[in-house]
Amino acid sequence: xxxxxxxxxxxxxxxGRFRDFSSNINPIGMPFGLKDRLxxxxxxxxxxxxxxYRNLKSEIAEYLRCNTENVIVGNGAVExxxxxxxxxxxxxxxxxxxxxxxxxxxxxxxxxxKLPLDNEFEINVELIKExxxxxxxxxxxxxxxxxxxxxxxxxxxxIHEAVKEKNAFLILDEAFFEFCPEDYDSIKLFNESENVCxxxxxxxxxxxxxxxxxxxYTSKAIVEKYNKIxxxxxxxxxxxxxxxxxxxxEHYITTSKEYIATQREYLLSELRGIENxxxxxxxxxxxxxxxxxxxxxxxxxxxxxxGILVRKASSFEGLDKSYIRVAVKDFNDNKYLVNALRxxxxxxxxxxxxxx
Amino acid sequence: xxxxxxxxxxxxxxxGRFRDFSSNINPIGMPFGLKDRLxxxxxxxxxxxxxxYRNLKSEIAEYLRCNTENVIVGNGAVExxxxxxxxxxxxxxxxxxxxxxxxxxxxxxxxxxKLPLDNEFEINVELIKExxxxxxxxxxxxxxxxxxxxxxxxxxxxIHEAVKEKNAFLILDEAFFEFCPEDYDSIKLFNESENVCxxxxxxxxxxxxxxxxxxxYTSKAIVEKYNKIxxxxxxxxxxxxxxxxxxxxEHYITTSKEYIATQREYLLSELRGIENxxxxxxxxxxxxxxxxxxxxxxxxxxxxxxGILVRKASSFEGLDKSYIRVAVKDFNDNKYLVNALRxxxxxxxxxxxxxx
Numbered sequence: 001x002x003x004x005x006x007x008x009x010x011x012x013x014x015x016g017r018f019r020d021f022s023s024n025i026n027p028i029g030m031p032f033g034l035k036d037r038l039x040x041x042x043x044x045x046x047x048x049x050x051x052x053y054r055n056l057k058s059e060i061a062e063y064l065r066c067n068t069e070n071v072i073v074g075n076g077a078v079e080x081x082x083x084x085x086x087x088x089x090x091x092x093x094x095x096x097x098x099x100x101x102x103x104x105x106x107x108x109x110x111x112x113x114k115l116p117l118d119n120e121f122e123i124n125v126e127l128i129k130e131x132x133x134x135x136x137x138x139x140x141x142x143x144x145x146x147x148x149x150x151x152x153x154x155x156x157x158x159i160h161e162a163v164k165e166k167n168a169f170l171i172l173d174e175a176f177f178e179f180c181p182e183d184y185d186s187i188k189l190f191n192e193s194e195n196v197c198x199x200x201x202x203x204x205x206x207x208x209x210x211x212x213x214x215x216x217y218t219s220k221a222i223v224e225k226y227n228k229i230x231x232x233x234x235x236x237x238x239x240x241x242x243x244x245x246x247x248x249x250e251h252y253i254t255t256s257k258e259y260i261a262t263q264r265e266y267l268l269s270e271l272r273g274i275e276n277x278x279x280x281x282x283x284x285x286x287x288x289x290x291x292x293x294x295x296x297x298x299x300x301x302x303x304x305x306x307g308i309l310v311r312k313a314s315s316f317e318g319l320d321k322s323y324i325r326v327a328v329k330d331f332n333d334n335k336y337l338v339n340a341l342r343x344x345x346x347x348x349x350x351x352x353x354x355x356x
Numbered sequence: 357x358x359x360x361x362x363x364x365x366x367x368x369x370x371x372g373r374f375r376d377f378s379s380n381i382n383p384i385g386m387p388f389g390l391k392d393r394l395x396x397x398x399x400x401x402x403x404x405x406x407x408x409y410r411n412l413k414s415e416i417a418e419y420l421r422c423n424t425e426n427v428i429v430g431n432g433a434v435e436x437x438x439x440x441x442x443x444x445x446x447x448x449x450x451x452x453x454x455x456x457x458x459x460x461x462x463x464x465x466x467x468x469x470k471l472p473l474d475n476e477f478e479i480n481v482e483l484i485k486e487x488x489x490x491x492x493x494x495x496x497x498x499x500x501x502x503x504x505x506x507x508x509x510x511x512x513x514x515i516h517e518a519v520k521e522k523n524a525f526l527i528l529d530e531a532f533f534e535f536c537p538e539d540y541d542s543i544k545l546f547n548e549s550e551n552v553c554x555x556x557x558x559x560x561x562x563x564x565x566x567x568x569x570x571x572x573y574t575s576k577a578i579v580e581k582y583n584k585i586x587x588x589x590x591x592x593x594x595x596x597x598x599x600x601x602x603x604x605x606e607h608y609i610t611t612s613k614e615y616i617a618t619q620r621e622y623l624l625s626e627l628r629g630i631e632n633x634x635x636x637x638x639x640x641x642x643x644x645x646x647x648x649x650x651x652x653x654x655x656x657x658x659x660x661x662x663g664i665l666v667r668k669a670s671s672f673e674g675l676d677k678s679y680i681r682v683a684v685k686d687f688n689d690n691k692y693l694v695n696a697l698r699x700x701x702x703x704x705x706x707x708x709x710x711x712x
Contacts, residue, residue, distance in 0.1 A: 076587070
């Protein structure tokens with residue numbers, strides 16, 4: 001699978017209810033007030049959404065604390081990545097990363113330069129500096145998917161300096177921004193920069209993958225270019241309406257942040273007690289796991305029989321079959337996963353003993 | 357305005373309620389069973405839509421009476437036009453036409469050849485034959501927007517032969533298909549053709565511009581190419597769900613067709629009794645009007661004061677300021693428009709007399 005959340009493909013493996021750890025969605029569910037807003041607004045789908053998305057952009061600007069003129073919107077974050085990919089000569093990515101950083105530029109026939117992360121999946125800034133050229137589009141996940149690591153602010157500043165110096169452009173894909181500790185806000189960090197676009201989305205944190213709402217902060221020059229190529233009405237009416245209540249739902253936002261932080265700590269600590277796996281640090285709501293002397297297919301099949309869907313990670317450029325990625329979900333699901341993994345290791349041990 | 361339905365831009369002109377004749381949406385409103393389906397399905401937006409759109413494509417295939425493997429889907433018809441534009445060397449269009457036939461290929465740096473329709477806005481087949489080359493993408497509205505005319509089946513067959521012979525490709529944009537008399541079905545006509553894509557949408561006939569659902573019938577080879585470039589999850593969950601009830605709502609479909617046919621005849625006949633305008637034939641739910649010795653701005657401003665929004669047509673390539681386009685709406689709205697146009701002509705006459 002190129003992406004998580006592809007439940008239907010694996011439906012035949014499950015007997016009844018199952019737990020999807022392959023897609024990294026806020027386990028609390030959608031914002032509390034959204035259902036009523038959508039119920040009341042259903043009739044609005046018989047009209048076109050505002051082709052200029054005036055309300056939507058103003059809600060986003062308020063949430064991001066920036067000017068409306070610096071906002072772009074898209075049919076999910078991926079449409080924004082897609083449209084920006086068209087504008088630059090060449091893409092530079094660090095691997096492993098979200099597959100679409102590589103796919104979207106390729107669709108437009110652009111060269112994609114893939115630089116590896118180091119052994120602990122940290123960014124090698126020197127490697128980026130050496131490889132970046134004028135007109136390049138550097139695409140970084142912050143935090144990165146599937147590794148879960150947020151780039152430190154001073155590292156980011158150093159990368160940004162290099163990008164500016166070379167007259168290149170930096171996309172920070174911050175689809176998982178709100179799940180992270182509040183150490184810095186990249187929008188404040190790069191306020192007024194002409195060389196950065198910071199992409200976020202309602203998809204993950206607001207648990208709305210089905211509504212398709214991506215948005216970004218960037219320079220006015222890029223906004224203008226973007227508006228010339230973007231599809232008309234690319235954001236649907238429901239996404240437009242959702243903005244009216246999700247971004248101002250402070251209770252939901254605070255609750256979600258606290259809950260995810262607690263569950264992340266719980267899951268990390270429990271997973272680290274399990275044999276034969278290496279659990280990487282993460283700043284957000286998913287965890288990359290290295291399988292020691294094991295492969296993704298065996299563990300995937302075992303967990304599937306227990307009603308658990310995890311993400312095989314070998315489809316990420318730069319990872320082999322010895323990795324899986326799991327989402328941080330609610331307490332019951334997380335506990336269930338931990339127990340299933342413990343059982344799996346016992347089962348493996350037993351099997352190995354029997355084989356010997 | 358490049359498109360109709362841009363109500364917000366003109367809101368300041370209206371005092372309270374107004375009638376939007378600038379966007380060509382089924383006046384009956386959305387299909388009867390849809391509201392309940394969406395109400396029941398709201399929680400599904402916390403999951404990704406099926407990345408392969410298995411259900412959606414199967415519902416569409418049944419509606420179009422074709423195989424599922426021949427179906428593509430998009431974020432509105434315009435995304436399908438956009439993605440196909442990428443695949444071909446050059447676009448050929450007939451003007452006036454929907455602005456995006458020209459815009460989308462231009463976004464990808466493609467040359468766009470514009471061939472004029474004749475004085476009665478009929479297609480000049482010889483001109484197309486002379487100009488079409490290998491690798492070209494010919495984009496035709498059927499019926500065409502803003503002229504409202506459907507291409508006769510034998511004309512279409514002749515064009516298709518020329519397209520095949522030159523190894524070019526034909527897009528038929530049939531976004532207004534269901535509003536037309538049932539004289540022929542182009543999907544049957546071009547069954548198994550490797551050189552045609554027939555695009556339709558839920559937007560106009562099912563009155564769902566806000567939900568963003570376009571779909572098309574084409575060859576398996578093009579479906580495969582398309583799936584390689586299409587954005588993941590480009591159709592949102594609501595559009596996916598809507599397909600489960602709109603295409604099988606025969607009562608809604610029959611009622612809409614009959615109602616539009618009646619109102620089209622009514623509006624055409626009333627408009628033809630009004631002085632100083634020429635009313636073109638139409639096969640669908642909008643009417644192009646030529647203003648004799650007048651311009652779109654004066655009539656637009658007059659009607660706006662009466663709470664009526666019409667489409668100025670000079671933004672269509674090949675039309676000057678002497679045209680407007682109006683939608684066929686419900687009886688009360690249509691009558692209101694007719695009366696307002698009569699008053700306008702009386703007012704103009706009076707003004708001219710006073711000036712003399």
